Each structure stands twice: as structure tokens, then as C-alpha cells.
Amino acid sequence: MFLSLSKERARLTSTFSEAPIAKTPTAASIFDAHHPPSRELVDDCVHCGFCLPSCPTYVLWGEEADSPRGRIYLMRAGLDGRAAWSDGYRRHFDTCLGCMACLTACPSGVQYDRLIEATRPQVERHRTRSPGDRLFRAIIFALFPYPTRLRMAARLLWLYQRSGLRRLVHASGLMRLMPARLAAMERLLPAIDATAFRSATPTREPARGTARMRVGLLLGCVQRVFFAGVNDATVRVLAAEGCDVEMPGDQGCCGALALHAGRDDEASAAARRLIEVFERANVDRIVINAAGCGSAVKSYGDLLRDDAAYAERARAFASKCVDVSELLATLEPRATRHPLPMRVAYHDACHLQHAQRVRQQPRDVLRTIPGLEICEIAEPEMCCGSAGIYNLLEPATANTLGARKVGHVAATGAEALVSSNPGCLMQIASGLAAAGRSMPTLHLVELLDRSICNSPP
Ligand code: SF4
Numbered sequence: 001m002f003l004s005l006s007k008e009r010a011r012l013t014s015t016f017s018e019a020p021i022a023k024t025p026t027a028a029s030i031f032d033a034h035h036p037p038s039r040e041l042v043d044d045c046v047h048c049g050f051c052l053p054s055c056p057t058y059v060l061w062g063e064e065a066d067s068p069r070g071r072i073y074l075m076r077a078g079l080d081g082r083a084a085w086s087d088g089y090r091r092h093f094d095t096c097l098g099c100m101a102c103l104t105a106c107p108s109g110v111q112y113d114r115l116i117e118a119t120r121p122q123v124e125r126h127r128t129r130s131p132g133d134r135l136f137r138a139i140i141f142a143l144f145p146y147p148t149r150l151r152m153a154a155r156l157l158w159l160y161q162r163s164g165l166r167r168l169v170h171a172s173g174l175m176r177l178m179p180a181r182l183a184a185m186e187r188l189l190p191a192i193d194a195t196a197f198r199s200a201t202p203t204r205e206p207a208r209g210t211a212r213m214r215v216g217l218l219l220g221c222v223q224r225v226f227f228a229g230v231n232d233a234t235v236r237v238l239a240a241e242g243c244d245v246e247m248p249g250d251q252g253c254c255g256a257l258a259l260h261a262g263r264d265d266e267a268s269a270a271a272r273r274l275i276e277v278f279e280r281a282n283v284d285r286i287v288i289n290a291a292g293c294g295s296a297v298k299s300y301g302d303l304l305r306d307d308a309a310y311a312e313r314a315r316a317f318a319s320k321c322v323d324v325s326e327l328l329a330t331l332e333p334r335a336t337r338h339p340l341p342m343r344v345a346y347h348d349a350c351h352l353q354h355a356q357r358v359r360q361q362p363r364d365v366l367r368t369i370p371g372l373e374i375c376e377i378a379e380p381e382m383c384c385g386s387a388g389i390y391n392l393l394e395p396a397t398a399n400t401l402g403a404r405k406v407g408h409v410a411a412t413g414a415e416a417l418v419s420s421n422p423g424c425l426m427q428i429a430s431g432l433a434a435a436g437r438s439m440p441t442l443h444l445v446e447l448l449d450r451s452i453c454n455s456p457p
């Protein structure tokens with residue numbers, strides 16, 4: 001199934017210099033001194049190739065350099081000074097979805113997450129991008145982490161959807177003339193309702209009955225504007241299960257998108273602000289209902305390890321963070337679940353199943369709903385193509401992966417698709433629409449909320 005390692009190594013080394021592989025870091029390293037990929041972590045890879053079948057880019061293209069093993073080899077070539085910051089070199093890291101399927105697959109425990117998160121900021125600092133690429137990324141990072149700006153954009157987008165202009169754009173074929181990234185953004189747009197414009201939201205919800213614990217809820221940026229209903233459902237479910245819920249109104253972005261895109265400074269600044277906000281809230285647990293945000297906040301200890309004022313606080317913060325399904329799975333159900341006699345396909349978000357290793361808890365939570373049948377989706381380890389902002393930056397690859405996932409979802413015969421990540425829900429909903437299929441897509445807490453409120457979808 002795989003090409004032999006020696007053949008692949010020959011192919012990779014033909015791209016770079018033929019110098020022998022150095023055993024220790026060399027002065028020729030192309031990485032700067034600020035947290036380069038660790039040679040020790042690179043050397044943990046024994047080149048077995050077990051990770052290759054679960055890597056989406058390797059599965060699509062069959063190219064060693066676009067596999068985890070190949071990318072690790074390229075990091076080593078960079079450490080040894082046998083590579084240069086060419087577009088080709090950078091591209092192999094840009095095409096990585098950061099899905100972390102290779103983390104789960106690797107029997108040697110290679111920490112690819114730490115390797116790619118060390119490599120990406122280096123890629124950003126060495127500025128090899130085109131002006132157009134830099135501008136597109138700058139727009140994303142000037143908009144997405146700011147709920148106030150997103151709300152303003154949501155008003156325009158609401159008009160676009162409600163005025164009939166969207167239908168006209170689709171019917172006229174204009175979409176085909178749009179730049180691919182802009183068209184991807186348009187296709188992914190969820191239906192916008194009045195909840196997107198709410199700027200003032202409650203900051204506290206008391207537990208129903210005796211309080212079991214006091215939790216803080218991370219509201220997210222895109223989540224609180226475009227998926228405010230998911231936050232509302234999370235609050236209702238947590239309160240019904242006996243949690244006092246704190247939602248500090250001054251919380252900002254968690255920095256997940258910046259962290260996963262190699263924008264370390266922005267991610268670190270966001271992390272410091274969020275730590276301060278939740279220290280003031282003084283909660284037992286910090287609950288996250290978006291997988292990408294969850295994996296980012298759990299890595300704050302690593303992100304701020306050099307910051308004397310925040311390192312310890314970051315570790316303490318991270319130790320309190322749980323995905324909403326992790327918390328609910330540990331609480332004996334208190335609220336009555338009403339039957340939902342339906343079949344749902346559960347999609348594992350990569351940043352939940354691979355980065356946080358949370359697979360069982362969402363299923364355990366869903367199984368508390370009487371009558372609900374959970375359908376497993378083929379290739380569960382494979383990314384749907386969402387991957388943070390990957391589906392905006394690399395729309396062609398993301399669309400291919402999205403179509404593949406939609407095919408597997410449809411094959412289950414389920415009546416609805418359930419996941420724990422807004423990005424995956426948007427990506428799969430967009431894929432379903434492109435395939436001409438109609439299926440409700442729901443966050444796990446929305447479905448649980450429907451059961452508790454006795455309001456079937
Ligand atoms: S993170 Fe995903 S896309 Fe990147 S190398 Fe690992 S499996 Fe492949």
C-alpha cells in the first residue's frame with residue numbers, strides 16, 4: 001500500500017541537498033532560535049508509516065512529503081540546513097490540516113501536534129507568502145476573533161440572505177466567477193437569525209435545584225455570533241444538570257485560530273486575557289463546546305511556558321478546561337431525558353477525538369437519551385476538511401474531504417448529523433447542500449437540550 005521508505009527518502013532528498021543527516025542541531029538550521037521544532041521529538045519518528053492511511057492529504061495525493069512522516073522528515077531537513085524557505089517547502093506544511101489523526105495513529109507516541117505547532121510560527125516569520133495570501137489571512141484575523149466586528153458583518157450577511165440577493169448570486173452563476181476562497185466563505189455561511197445580533201447576554205445562570213458545581217462557559221467568537229443557539233442550549237443543559245454557570249461578559253477570543261495558524265503572539269495575548277477573566281470568575285471547571293477552542297485552551301501551559309508571570313497560571317487554567325461532553329459524562333444525569341426516537345450519525349471532530357482524545361464521552365452522553373440510535377460513520381478518523389480556517393485557505397482540498405465525509409454520512413441512513421464543533425457542522429452542512437441532500441445538523445448539546453426540554457428536532 002505504501003511506497004517503500006528508502007524510495008520515498010530518495011524522492012525527498014532529491015528535492016533538497018544530499019548532505020548526510022546530522023545527529024545534532026546544526027548552525028545551518030533554517031529555523032530561528034524561538035521554539036524551533038524539537039530535534040528530540042523529530043527523532044521519535046521511526047518511519048514506520050502506520051500514520052499514513054489516516055492522513056487526509058496522503059490519502060488524497062499519495063505523496064510522501066504530504067504525509068506526517070514526510071513532514072517530519074522535512075522538519076529534520078530544515079534543522080539540518082538541507083532545506084530552504086522555498087514556496088515548495090512551505091506548501092507541505094500549509095497543506096497539513098492540523099487534524100492530528102497522525103497523533104492517534106502513531107504507535108511510537110510521536111508528538112506531531114507539538115512539532116507542527118512549532119513549525120507553523122517559523123513559516124509565518126519567514127514571510128514567503130504572496131501579497132494576496134497575506135491580505136486574505138490578515139482579513140480573517142482582523143474579523144474572526146472579534147465578536148463585535150462579526151456582529152456587524154452578520155447584519156450585512158443577514159440582509160444578503162434575506163433580501164434574495166444570495167439566491168440571485170447562486171442562480172446567476174456568479175459563484176463560479178468568484179475567487180475560490182471567497183466562494184468557499186460564501187458556501188459555508190450558516191443561516192443567520194436574530195440571535196447573531198445580540199450583544200448583551202446573561203452573565204450567570206443558576207443551577208436548577210442544589211448546585212453541584214460552579215462552571216465557567218467559554219463563549220467563543222464565531223460560536224457566540226453564528227451559533228448562539230448552541231451556547232444557549234449548553235447553558236440550559238448545564239443548569240438543568242445542577243451547575244451554576246458563569247459567562248464572563250468581558251471574555252474575548254481564546255486564540256485557537258491564531259494558534260493553529262502559527263500566529264503565536266496573537267494566540268499568547270488572547271490566552272493571557274482569557275486566563276485573567278476566568279481567574280476573576282473563580283470557577284471549578286471551564287466548559288468548552290467547540291472542539292478547536294478546547295484543544296487550544298488545554299495547550300495554554302505549553303503556549304505560555306516561557307512567560308514567568310503566566311506559565312503557572314496557564315497550567316492551572318488548562319487543568320480546569322473540559323469539553324462539555326467530558327463534564328456531562330462525569331455527572332450522574334439529574335434532568336429527565338425525554339425520548340427522541342431517531343437515528344443520528346455522530347461525527348467525531350478531529351480536535352476532540354485526536355487532539356483531546358475525547359471519543360467515548362460524547363457517545364455516553366448521547367446514550368442517556370431514550371430511543372436515540374447512534375450510527376457510526378465510516379472512516380471516523382478522517383477529517384471533514386473544516387480544520388479551523390483550512391476550508392477557507394485550501395477550499396479545493398477541503399471540498400474533496402467534505403464530499404467524502406458527506407458520502408459516508410449519507411450511507412448511514414441517519415435522519416440527522418450530530419457533532420461537537422461548529423466548524424465541522426458548517427463544513428458538513430455545506431457539503432450536504434452541495435450534494436443536494438437535506439439533513440439537519442446539530443451540536444450534541446442542542447440534541448440533549450431537545451430531549452431535556454421534550455422538544456424533538
Ligand atoms: S495533522 Fe492531519 S493532515 Fe497533518 S500530517 Fe497529521 S494526519 Fe496529516
Ligand code: SF4
Pocket residue numbers: 044045046047048049050051052068069102105106107108109110
Ligand atoms: S509519525 Fe509515528 S506512525 Fe508516523 S512514521 Fe513516524 S513513528 Fe511511524
